[in-house]
Amino acid sequence: GADSDIGGFGGLFDLKKAGYDTEDTLLVAATDGVGTKLIIAQETNIHNTVGIDLVAMNVNDLVVQGAEPLMFLDYFATGSLDIKIASDFVSGVADGCIQSGCALVGGETSEMPGMYPAGHYDTNGTAVGAVNKNDILPKIQEMNEGDILLGLKSDGVHSNGFSLVRRIIAHIGLPWDSECPWDSSKTLGEAILVPTRIYVKQLLPSIREKLLLGLAHITGGGLVENIPRAIPSHLQAHVDMSNWDVPEVFKWFGKAGNVPLEDILKTFNMGIGMVLIVKKENKPRVVELLTKANETVYEIGYLTKREENAHGCIVTNAFDLY
């Protein structure tokens, strides 16, 4: 519980009412923005989804630590305030907070003439959560060869790789309102702006049943850079890309931009927004819990011994992707 009866300049939150006691609880906070995906929202005049991205980037970064996001605060800054744009934006933030079970306890809207070019705005968000000491992830010490990597389906590009996206689209010269080359049901802008999937409520049951060893939120750097951050340096992640269907969007960007596969792998999530590291014996229960929560779960690989000077993540069956 957020305590909305008490006014003031900051949001108040009752940790005990939310089920936490200080004996075992640590506070966790994360702060992040949406990056240049915002520019596409501004160019397409679609402002009601990037607030979801903002919440997603922060709450997904908390849940990978085993934490439950409790409070969220947003910052919205622009040169000249447009009420319609600002309220569309905040409606997205509110949607994201509902999806992740966060209380939106505060926000700051800042109008700074001379700071932003006309029509531009920037945003940042902060999520505060709590974690029981025994639930903190990753549990590096408990990871071993043979542990399983599960992947949760992403909802498109999420919030990373947009410098590359914009470069490729500008190079090709496609307008944002043209039909999306990989999904004829949407405009290019709409398809690109699909918000980052929030994985919080879906993962908390597995965290509370202590079924997870670690989580990797697949952001900038892709699978190849984000998985190694969640595992010990003596282990290597093996990811077999034939284990799931890589969405067309990533193949299209690789081909249309003539981008080397290695760079695509380091930039995009390739269809997997969250990676779970689990003991083999816990896999069935984790898959059951996540499927029940409407997640699409793939077994994408496993951990093995890492040789000296070897990469922390090896991807196989990617060579003929596009």
Added chain:
Amino acid sequence: GADSDIGGFGGLFDLKKAGYDTEDTLLVAATDGVGTKLIIAQETNIHNTVGIDLVAMNVNDLVVQGAEPLMFLDYFATGSLDIKIASDFVSGVADGCIQSGCALVGGETSEMPGMYPAGHYDTNGTAVGAVNKNDILPKIQEMNEGDILLGLKSDGVHSNGFSLVRRIIAHIGLPWDSECPWDSSKTLGEAILVPTRIYVKQLLPSIREKLLLGLAHITGGGLVENIPRAIPSHLQAHVDMSNWDVPEVFKWFGKAGNVPLEDILKTFNMGIGMVLIVKKENKPRVVELLTKANETVYEIGYLTKREENAHGCIVTNAFDLY
């Protein structure tokens, strides 16, 4: 406090080690930026103080709720990252965190080409703190006619009123590196950029001794708009400006800009950065505690009955200010 052994994307904080238990504790969070004072930092190329302003704006907003700031997170966004500027900026944030006893548990530096004009950056900060339920301020129900208003000296303009400041300076045509008209020991830019005073550690002893009824952080809106937000609607604040020496800077802006006194009073702090509402009998102890903590304390006024349709704050002896 902060548990720096555990890595990851969010900062972890041990509430119990900081002396809080959940039975009586509420979490409080505030988020705010620095506004257009940043543009002056950018025009003067002085970047190591606005981080203090950033922390100040947030932690002062927590302490007025009776809360102790515990964690801070900052956001720094620019079009093209200049390492020297970014590190100067963050050194200010670190100074502010030390001054206020906060752990800097996280931050995000964002480089977004096309979002900011060359040389510009924006920033935002979030402070998270804790308050014992019995210490929450303001204690609106306990305020009465005759309660005393104490004022703590400000350190210049702080972080509000900078649209007016920039308009007046541009109108006069004074360069930032010229001698400051009201303080010959500094350049104009240096005098304007003096950071917002942080009142946290100084006020906490009085909060813990339960000597305060309320606090008002004097930001945009000045004394006349900020004090009424901290008192009940049936009481009126009487502030007598002959009780302290209004700093030259505010007189200079009024005169040089030919600004009506009413607008100056609604824009600047007039030399008082924080107002305390206290029972008459507690005044000596509060003054003692704050003087010991190196604050300059003035008795600036008192509370009285508010007539229907009357203002929440009346300022007297301001007429011949400039």
